[in-house]
Amino acid sequence: MADESDGIEEAFEGQLRVLVSAAGQVGERIARAREDALRRAQAASEQEARELRSRMDAEHRAARAEFGNVHRSDWWDRASAEQIGHTYQVSRAWAQEDPEAVRAEQRIRDELRTRYGVDVDNAGGDPSAVRAAVERAEHERAAGDAERGRSAEENVEAQRLMQQAAHEDHRAAEARAAAEHEPDPEDRARAAAEAEQREVAGERAREDGRAMYDSAERRDATARDLEAKGMDHEVVATRMRADVSQAKPATLATASDAQKAPKARRTRGRGAQVQRAGLDR
Incomplete structure (x- = not known):
C-alpha cells in the first residue's frame, strides 16, 4: 500500500509540475492579450472601450473570487492539480493590475514549495507535456x-x-x-x-x-x-x-x-x- 500511495503522489506531483509551468505561460499571454484588446477598443471608440472595461471588470471580480481560495487551507487539502494550475494561471493573468493577485501568486508559490517541493520558477515539467498543456489551455x-x-x-x-x-x-x-x-x-x-x-x-x-x-x-x-x-x-x-x-x-x-x-x-x-x-x- 505504501508503494501504491507513493506512486500516486509522484504522478500528482508530475502533473502539477506540467500544469504550473503551462499556467504561468498562459497567464502572461492572457494579460498581454487583455492589454492589446483594450488598446484596440480605445482606438476604435469610447463606447467600445467602455463596454470592454465593463466585461473586464466582471472577469476581474470572478478572478478575485477564484484566487482568493488559495488563502484557505481547506481548499489546498482538496484541490486537484488542474484547479491549482488554473488558479495560478488566473493570478498570473492579473498580477500586473491587482496586488491581491500578486499576494495570491506568492501564496501559491509558498504552498507548492512546502507541500509538494515544486519550485514554480524551475518546475521541471516535461517540455513536450508543457507545450501540450499550453496548447490545450489556449484552445479551451x-x-x-x-x-x-x-x-x-x-x-x-x-x-x-x-x-x-x-x-x-x-x-x-x-x-x-x-x-x-x-x-x-x-x-x-x-x-x-x-x-x-x-x-x-x-x-x-x-x-x-x-x-x-x-x-x-x-x-x-x-x-x-x-x-x-x-x-x-x-x-x-x-x-x-x-x-x-x-x-x-x-x-x-x-x-x-x-x-x-x-x-x-x-x-x-x-x-x-x-x-x-x-x-x-
Missing part, C-alpha cells in the same frame, strides 16, 4: 471566449425581445381601453382585434426572449466555467437550479407580475440535466 480559453460571446449576444437579444413584449403589452392595453370606450361599434371591433393581435405578439416575443436566455448551452457553459474555477460541484448545481427557477435575465427582475409569462415546461428537465451534470462530475 478560445472556446470559452467564443461561448461567452454567444451568451452575451443571446442575452442582448433576449432583453430586446422582452422590451418588445413590454411595448406590445402597452399598445394592447391602449387598444383594449379603446375597445371599451370608442362610441363607434366598428372602431370598437377594430380596437378589440388590434388588442388581441398585440397581446399575441407580446406573448410570442416574451416566450422567444425567455427561451433564448434560458438556453441549455448557456447554462452548461456557465456550469463548466464555475467548476473550472474550482467551485464545488454541489454549489454549482445549486446555483444552476436557482438560475433555472428564475428563468429570466437579472436585468428584467423588476418587470411587473402582469407581464410575466408562465415558465417554459422544459425548464424543469434542463434543471435536472444541469444537476446531474454537476453530480456526475
Whole structure:
C-alpha cells in the first residue's frame, strides 16, 4: 500500500509540475492579450472601450473570487492539480493590475514549495507535456471566449425581445381601453382585434426572449466555467437550479407580475440535466 500511495503522489506531483509551468505561460499571454484588446477598443471608440472595461471588470471580480481560495487551507487539502494550475494561471493573468493577485501568486508559490517541493520558477515539467498543456489551455480559453460571446449576444437579444413584449403589452392595453370606450361599434371591433393581435405578439416575443436566455448551452457553459474555477460541484448545481427557477435575465427582475409569462415546461428537465451534470462530475 505504501508503494501504491507513493506512486500516486509522484504522478500528482508530475502533473502539477506540467500544469504550473503551462499556467504561468498562459497567464502572461492572457494579460498581454487583455492589454492589446483594450488598446484596440480605445482606438476604435469610447463606447467600445467602455463596454470592454465593463466585461473586464466582471472577469476581474470572478478572478478575485477564484484566487482568493488559495488563502484557505481547506481548499489546498482538496484541490486537484488542474484547479491549482488554473488558479495560478488566473493570478498570473492579473498580477500586473491587482496586488491581491500578486499576494495570491506568492501564496501559491509558498504552498507548492512546502507541500509538494515544486519550485514554480524551475518546475521541471516535461517540455513536450508543457507545450501540450499550453496548447490545450489556449484552445479551451478560445472556446470559452467564443461561448461567452454567444451568451452575451443571446442575452442582448433576449432583453430586446422582452422590451418588445413590454411595448406590445402597452399598445394592447391602449387598444383594449379603446375597445371599451370608442362610441363607434366598428372602431370598437377594430380596437378589440388590434388588442388581441398585440397581446399575441407580446406573448410570442416574451416566450422567444425567455427561451433564448434560458438556453441549455448557456447554462452548461456557465456550469463548466464555475467548476473550472474550482467551485464545488454541489454549489454549482445549486446555483444552476436557482438560475433555472428564475428563468429570466437579472436585468428584467423588476418587470411587473402582469407581464410575466408562465415558465417554459422544459425548464424543469434542463434543471435536472444541469444537476446531474454537476453530480456526475
